[in-house]
Amino acid sequence: MGLTLGLLPTVKSLPIFYTIGAINGVAAGASDTANNAWILEMWDEKAGPYLLALHFCFGTGMIIAPQIARPFILDSSDSSQLVIAYVICGAIIIISGIVVTFVIFSGKFRATDGEPTPQPVPQNPSQVPSITEELIHESERRELKPIYGFMIVILGCLLLATYTSMEMTYFSYESVFAQLSSYQMSEADGTILATVTLAVYTLTRGVEILLMLKVSAHYILLFHFTIIIAFNLVAIFTYNLPFIWLWIYNIGIGIGCGSVTPTIYAFLQQNFKIDDKKTAILLFVGGGMGAIYPYIVTSSISKWPLVFIYISVISIVFCVIFLFAIKFITWKFGRVIRPQMVVTASDLKSDETTSQEI
Numbered sequence: 001m002g003l004t005l006g007l008l009p010t011v012k013s014l015p016i017f018y019t020i021g022a023i024n025g026v027a028a029g030a031s032d033t034a035n036n037a038w039i040l041e042m043w044d045e046k047a048g049p050y051l052l053a054l055h056f057c058f059g060t061g062m063i064i065a066p067q068i069a070r071p072f073i074l075d076s077s078d079s080s081q082l083v084i085a086y087v088i089c090g091a092i093i094i095i096s097g098i099v100v101t102f103v104i105f106s107g108k109f110r111a112t113d114g115e116p117t118p119q120p121v122p123q124n125p126s127q128v129p130s131i132t133e134e135l136i137h138e139s140e141r142r143e144l145k146p147i148y149g150f151m152i153v154i155l156g157c158l159l160l161a162t163y164t165s166m167e168m169t170y171f172s173y174e175s176v177f178a179q180l181s182s183y184q185m186s187e188a189d190g191t192i193l194a195t196v197t198l199a200v201y202t203l204t205r206g207v208e209i210l211l212m213l214k215v216s217a218h219y220i221l222l223f224h225f226t227i228i229i230a231f232n233l234v235a236i237f238t239y240n241l242p243f244i245w246l247w248i249y250n251i252g253i254g255i256g257c258g259s260v261t262p263t264i265y266a267f268l269q270q271n272f273k274i275d276d277k278k279t280a281i282l283l284f285v286g287g288g289m290g291a292i293y294p295y296i297v298t299s300s301i302s303k304w305p306l307v308f309i310y311i312s313v314i315s316i317v318f319c320v321i322f323l324f325a326i327k328f329i330t331w332k333f334g335r336v337i338r339p340q341m342v343v344t345a346s347d348l349k350s351d352e353t354t355s356q357e358i
Contacts (some may be wrong), residue, residue: 001027001028002091004024005093006091007134009083047269049213052259054261056205059198062202064218069089071090072085097159126199148329151329152268152272155325155329158322166312166316169311169312170253170257170308171194171198173294173297174194174198175190175191176301177301177305181306182240185243197250199254200251201258202257202258203258204254205262208220212266217264217270221263224259225320226314227255229316231252235249239306262356267326271330272330279345287336
């Protein structure tokens with residue numbers, strides 16, 4: 001991915017440019033899939049904070065990368081400066097790839113295949129940790145029949161695809177909306193608005209890393225969906241008011257969208273086992289549906305700027321429906337699997353007492 005990015009500005013042939021761009025896109029999609037799947041594989045149901053940390057770093061890169069490239073693209077007459085910007089970004093990606101490769105081959109961060117190795121039972125009661133009902137509850141998993149598991153996969157795809165499509169459309173068209181709507185914001189101010197929104201969006205992800213340790217994923221999703229709907233309604237009812245309301249709307253949406261995507265992965269992992277294939281399917285469906293939204297917005301936003309807002313509200317309403325449907329299926333049809341055997345110190349003491357009596 002780093003090599004193709006560095007080569008792009010040096011290509012003179014349009015077919016070759018498209019080919020290298022396609023290769024870069026495939027590499028980026030594979031990297032996105034692998035990173036999310038790897039974290040889910042390593043931390044399983046407790047992957048939420050680590051997914052948030054990953055996406056926080058992604059958001060940070062979205063803010064920093066344009067600032068790195070900015071000095072090299074100000075002079076549009078000197079194409080060699082543009083090459084330098086691409087080479088710097090490509091070099092950063094290559095260095096990141098080397099670090100990840102080292103981690104993979106170091107063998108320290110791999111999920112175990114198959115059943116865990118059985119551990120010998122301690123004979124001394126003092127060596128046995130105290131096992132509470134809370135710890136047993138943490139070890140529980142819900143098992144679903146294949147048909148219900150398939151339903152959750154479908155609903156999960158719809159949830160992730162609907163939300164990511166809405167989010168990508170928002171960040172692609174927020175400055176366009178600011179310019180074409182009644183706010184009549186200039187292009188320069190629209191760029192500043194987009195940067196501030198992205199900063200708030202990234203900061204929210206960083207703050208909620210710790211929150212994910214204490215609060216269930218579905219509660220966090222409902223909180224963020226409520227914020228998104230509320231601030232979209234603010235935009236609708238303040239459409240003809242001073243543009244300070246546009247700033248309030250965008251900052252609110254930045255907070256609302258902040259941690260939703262990684263939290264959706266954590267939510268699905270808590271309700272259904274997600275492996276590499278399911279992660280790839282989720283991302284593929286999300287990317288495919290994401291191509292539909294821009295077409296709808298592009299063909300309508302110049303005449304009806306508020307269509308941008310209406311699509312967001314409708315999308316989030318459907319996301320809430322999908323969220324509750326997944327929770328209902330796991331609650332209604334999920335069978336709780338508890339640990340097969342739990343040995344406690346009291347059990348061993350009881351066995352010793354019985355043997356002495358015999």
